[in-house]
Amino acid sequence: MRSHEPALRVxxxxxxxxxxxxxxxxxxxxVAHHEGYRxxxxxxxxxxxxSAAARVMWDTxxxxxxxxxxxxxxxxxxxxxxxxxxxxxxxxxxxxLASLHTPTALDVAGSFARADFVLGPDGPRxxxxxxxxxxxxxxxxxxxxxxxxxxxxxxxxxxxxxxGVRLPRPAVAWGSALRRLTxxxxxxxxxxxxxxxxxxxxxxxxxxxxxxYLTAQGFEATVARTSDISFDGARAEVGGRxxxxxxxxxxxxxVVTPRYRAFVEAALACHARGGPVYVAPPLxxxxxxxxxxxxxxxxxxxxxxxxxAVTRVVTADALAWARAEREHLVLKPAIGYxxxxxxxxxxxxxxxxxxxxxxxxxRPHVLQDHVAPVSLDLPVPDGRAPFEVGIGCxxxxxxxxxFLARGVPAGTGGxxxxxxxxxxxxxxxxxxxxxxxxxxxxxxxxxx
Numbered sequence: 204m205r206s207h208e209p210a211l212r213v214x215x216x217x218x219x220x221x222x223x224x225x226x227x228x229x230x231x232x233x234v235a236h237h238e239g240y241r242x243x244x245x246x247x248x249x250x251x252x253x254s255a256a257a258r259v260m261w262d263t264x265x266x267x268x269x270x271x272x273x274x275x276x277x278x279x280x281x282x283x284x285x286x287x288x289x290x291x292x293x294x295x296x297x298x299x300l301a302s303l304h305t306p307t308a309l310d311v312a313g314s315f316a317r318a319d320f321v322l323g324p325d326g327p328r329x330x331x332x333x334x335x336x337x338x339x340x341x342x343x344x345x346x347x348x349x350x351x352x353x354x355x356x357x358x359x360x361x362x363x364x365x366x367g368v369r370l371p372r373p374a375v376a377w378g379s380a381l382r383r384l385t386x387x388x389x390x391x392x393x394x395x396x397x398x399x400x401x402x403x404x405x406x407x408x409x410x411x412x413x414x415x416y417l418t419a420q421g422f423e424a425t426v427a428r429t430s431d432i433s434f435d436g437a438r439a440e441v442g443g444r445x446x447x448x449x450x451x452x453x454x455x456x457x458v459v460t461p462r463y464r465a466f467v468e469a470a471l472a473c474h475a476r477g478g479p480v481y482v483a484p485p486l487x488x489x490x491x492x493x494x495x496x497x498x499x500x501x502x503x504x505x506x507x508x509x510x511x512a513v514t515r516v517v518t519a520d521a522l523a524w525a526r527a528e529r530e531h532l533v534l535k536p537a538i539g540y541x542x543x544x545x546x547x548x549x550x551x552x553x554x555x556x557x558x559x560x561x562x563x564x565x566r567p568h569v570l571q572d573h574v575a576p577v578s579l580d581l582p583v584p585d586g587r588a589p590f591e592v593g594i595g596c597x598x599x600x601x602x603x604x605x606f607l608a609r610g611v612p613a614g615t616g617g618x619x620x621x622x623x624x625x626x627x628x629x630x631x632x633x634x635x636x637x638x639x640x641x642x643x644x645x646x647x648x649x650x651x
Contacts, residue, residue: 210256210322211579211592211608211630214249214364229357232350237408240343248582249351251365252594252606252632260327260596261603264318267332267511268598271490272313274498278489279304290494291537291567296459300485303471312486314380316598321512321574327594328574329511331535334491336482338398338452340597341373342412344605347629348372368631371605373597374413378420380600384480385447394447396424397439399432399466399483401457410452429466437478439470451483454540458484493569494537513572517563525570529556537567548573578613589613594630606630 229248234240252260278286282304284297292300316334320327348370351358362368385394396417398410410426417424427441432449439446449470457463470481489495497514515521517534525532529548534556536544546559576591590610597604608630 209579210253210327211594212251212253213582214251214361214368228354229350232354233347236346236350236412240346240408248628249347249361249370250581250592250608250628250630251368252630254632256322256327256594257603257606257632260318260320260329260594260606263320263327263329263510264316264332264596264598264603265601267318267329267496268313268316268490271332271334271495272309274495275313275486275489276309279309287489289567290489290492296485299464300489303486307480308471308486311384311480311482313490314600315377315482315487316490318596318598320594320596321576322579322592322594323574324577330533330571330574330593331493332491332496333540333595335454335484335487336450336452337377337597337599338410338413338450340595340607341377341604342409342416343627344370344597344607344629345372345374345416346412365631370629370631371597371607372416373599373604374416374420376597376599376602376604378417378422379602381417381422381448381450381482383600384482386479387447393421393423395445396422396448396450397432397441397446398424398426399429399449399451399453399470400426401453401463402428402430404452429463432466432470434469434473434478437473437476439473439479446479448479449481449483451481453484455484455488455538456540488538492537493535493539493571494567496571497569512574515570517560517568517570519564521570522560522564525560526553526557529553531573533571533573534559534563535569535571536563537569544568579610581610590626606632 278290279301282301284292284294284299284301287297287300288294312334315337316332317337317340318329319331319333321330351361351370361370381396382394385396387394396414398414400410404410405426405428414424414426425441432439432441432446434440439449451458451467451470453463458467467481467483467485470483473479474481493514494516496511497516516537517525525534532548534546534548539545546556548556551559576593578589579592580587581590581592589612591613592608592610595607595609597606606629608628610626610628
């Protein structure tokens with residue numbers, strides 16, 4: 204990246220001046236689709252990622268995903284589960300994961316991810332890979348782009364503020380990836396995709412919006428509880444109709460519960476008999492395990508601007524060093540979601556840090572170099588305020604499917620995660636050459 208080029212910016216002064224109106228109208232219109240969207244906190248108007256930063260983040264994401272897939276393959280190769288136990292999986296879960304390993308399952312597990320970057324003083328640094336179906340980012344970003352189009356003059360204002368820039372619509376890349384996994388010949392019929400959800404999440408808007416935008420990509424998509432999906436030999440059905448692909452919208456902690464684990468096993472058995480592909484955890488969890496970022500494999504570690512923040516597995520031998528380096532470290536559980544269990548050393552007192560370090564020995568955690576986020580002044584209803592912003596790069600089947608921004612007020616020491624109170628916005632950028640699928644609406648202006 205060129206030092207004078209900001210990684211992320213507000214489109215321009217005209218957009219800034221409009222923010223008082225849009226900061227009220229845009230989230231209100233977004234939430235009007237479903238009250239459940241209040242949890243996402245869509246409080247920012249769209250931002251723009253520079254072309255240089257977008258390229259750095261995409262190259263790092265692509266490189267890291269290739270390494271994670273190779274490491275996951277080696278971890279699963281012996282079938283015993285011993286390597287998986289060292290990554291934090293209890294023995295029964297480790298052996299279960301090992302038993303599910305097939306080339307197809309690992310290929311599917313490595314096809315959907317979001318790489319999270321902190322915007323530090325030397326540029327973006329990768330701090331985490333969240334591997335999974337990513338329906339949240341997809342449904343939310345497509346809905347946000349549509350809401351912008353619904354607001355009078357908002358889309359035109361954004362385009363005039365940054366000529367040529369459009370918001371990401373990742374359902375394009377997502378639909379292309381899912382079509383590859385179905386056996387329905389192009390043009391014969393609309394492949395039927397079933398998004399399987401837990402009872403607890405059947406009424407939240409995210410999977411329903413994902414289904415809505417998949418339908419626009421030429422599928423017949425529906426959301427169904429796991430209890431409403433049946434398997435018979437090589438056939439999967441919901442509502443008495445065939446499913447051409449079953450897509451599980453679960454986190455790992457949900458899928459290992461007996462009820463949903465039985466569903467996963469039935470879906471995988473159906474596929475093994477020649478039925479539809481099952482896209483879901485649990486193998487997603489292995490590629491998203493934070494200890495995988497710390498595994499040594501003899502390859503040079505990507506570092507510097509855009510590289511992976513140095514990550515180490517917590518061991519008893521490292522505790523003294525970790526106590527001394529508290530202000531420069533972040534503690535994270537190897538298996539975790541939504542920012543839960545993450546401790547930023549400089550944000551907590553020394554005694555609490557010591558307590559969390561000691562507790563981390565009970566189940567694998569990692570220590571990661573703290574990337575000090577730069578502060579970015581963003582428009583707020585009464586002027587501007589500094590925020591620390593992270594960028595998520597969506598990876599779909601080897602393609603970049605767009606970016607999203609999440610921010611917390613500068614100086615609060617918060618974790619940039621919507622589950623931890625962060626704010627959300629889409630981020631537009633220039634297209635990323637051959638790695639952007641045809642038709643993906645991520646374009647940009649010259650001179651970013």
